[in-house]
Amino acid sequence: MNHNTEPEVVIISDEATGKGDTATGKKYLVPFILVVSLFFLWGMAHNLDSILIPHLKKACDLNNRQSTLIDTSVFLAYFLMAIPAGMILKKWGYKASMIIGLLVFAGGAFLFVPAANQLSYVTFLIALFIIGCGLTILETSANPYAAVLGDPSKATSRLNLAASFNGLAAMVAPFIGSMFILSGKSHTKEELDAMTDVARSSYFMEEAASVKMPYIVLGVVLVVIAIIFYFVNLPEIKTKSKDGIAEGSFFGALRHKHLRWAVVAQFFYVGAQVCVTSFFIRMAQQGAGFDEKTAAYYLAMYGLLFMVGRFAGTAILQFISSHKLLSLYAVIAVFLSLIAILGQGAYVVYALGAIGFFMSIMFPTIFALGIDGIGDDTKPGSSWLIMSIVGGAILPYGMGTLIDLNGDNIQIGYSIPLVCFLIILYFGLKGYKIAHK
Template structure:
């Protein structure tokens, strides 16, 4: 097979993988719409509403290691298909959850979706990183994550107009009789059925496409002395351990900011929900622009240095979100989203660098650290409920960005090894 033909097929494979980034980005960024929607429908506290995030990100912790083992046994492509199917099943579960008016059922549906996303992310992140030369792996992963940023911009705007349009104000609900109030809340809950039904059907079609095509395989060339022994062996890579910690705090910070943005904007800046959702879409646009610009800047600035700079700026912006009032706080959060843009892919790419045969385990460990998205928003919600101010919760992202500054300055460094020659693509034909 000629090198030009192989390059074209590699480019097509990268496009397909990048589209997966869009899909899970869209699913994740419907959650900030679900949180205020379910909070009102089930009369939840802020802390209780964060169970939406907990149910999603606990799945990452539980399923990431099985996903890594499955990739070793069945390969990247089969695990992508499995992830798409689980993702689809979770979407379909929204229909009985809405019919039964059960918050617990919604959480189960979100958990199943997240199990599918775990397989997708554990597969797609290292795969996108490996589709090219090792020297440009960080830029390549940032480019793929730009599709995730596009979904971050679109999902809140679309989701708000589909899910939040039937919402009733607290005044309207309090004026209703008990039976009418139950009917009104049931009507609100039913608004989630159509978008998740459509998304589930799209995912089934995409799973069939991935079954019909053939993606290039990836091998990691290592000497006979270096073998993937166990998950504990992977932890011997110091920079991987640091990446797990940094990703835990980054994802926790991101989920706090995005998932609780509408609650924050309506309370601190007095914005209506639909307008707050539009600003959340602006946050997604900022994230998207940041990823494209970050990919460009990394041609001239080392990824760890850019990561450190961006995290340091976000520490300052979090202080504004804590102490200021009005629209300036919303603008500060938009800027936080811009400077968060490169963090997940950069931490991930630096974390799996030079892992060789431990790459699948390393990928699983970093994906497991996404459990930060389950735990830190709970702390954010608790601080908000206890103090009566959602702004106080921003101390959680502030602390998280400080940890990322430390990672960018110190923790990213990997020990060079001659035994690792990086990932290689295997021919499309067998």
């Protein structure tokens, strides 16, 4: 639904011919498919982080708090790069922004090679920060592009459909991680202390080296996709109001109360999602007694449920309003979080897997509700929503700290996602409402 107070029409500019046409939703299949590929690629990056956290915890001999700096590096980039990414989008448009994002993303992936060769956790964090910068540019451009690429009334469904392939990556990445990154070997502190210096060093170097090939392949794929984007014509979408071509205002966008609440909800949603996945493998090991590789397969099952939830949510949204579905899913996520905190054995892992299904529609739904009806402020509003992803940098660090302070008790840490889902519930019930003047 479009709640704009000013008349608005979407203008599609053909880069090759310079012709414009009113949006009909029928000409955008190839552009939409290309944009969908970006959702899959950044989904791979984020879900490989869930493998990297327990893996580099071993390879670099880290505690829980230190291991969450992986999340902090990636999601801090979202916060710091959101305004520059918005400026890039405003100056050069959607296509150029997406190409720049792909190339920056690739640069960070290739940096994993020297990081592994040097067994340098700091270099890994720098590489992840660069990846995060690329992802910020991609998401700042691709999320609103998918939302406005067609009928405005279908924006939420379209964004959920695109994001479904982000869910596909949530299933694929753990399988790739379990096959090519995780070794299945683990040693207690006592066993490591009993090793010779040479044996310890060899073990750590071997663990670190396994990340190189997956990230080299990812970097090459990103460069190839960037080349395809360069040679394919993508329609540049602009919002035209009665005052002419819309520009919007970064701080002015916050005059929309529902956008402000969306930014808050997105902060806690991303924090919750990253918390759930970052400690999933360790939770499965500690709570259910699974070994590392089995735990990774269960993380893949979480990804499968996340993907199914995205596709199912896209279908369900044809029959129920997005804020109602968001509220319902938030309530269920709260109860599943309680099971994860208070339960025992494999049921804890099953609860976390099920949370994947009910979190699936939250990001795109909050995003679409947040930019609904803000017209000229759509691009700066998107930047605010991307900045809110910094929740993924802050809340997992808090969760890791809480776990360390409670004697490595992973379950107690899941009280943080529970609080996050309560805040999302409020947004779905009241915060999403547009304040009409």
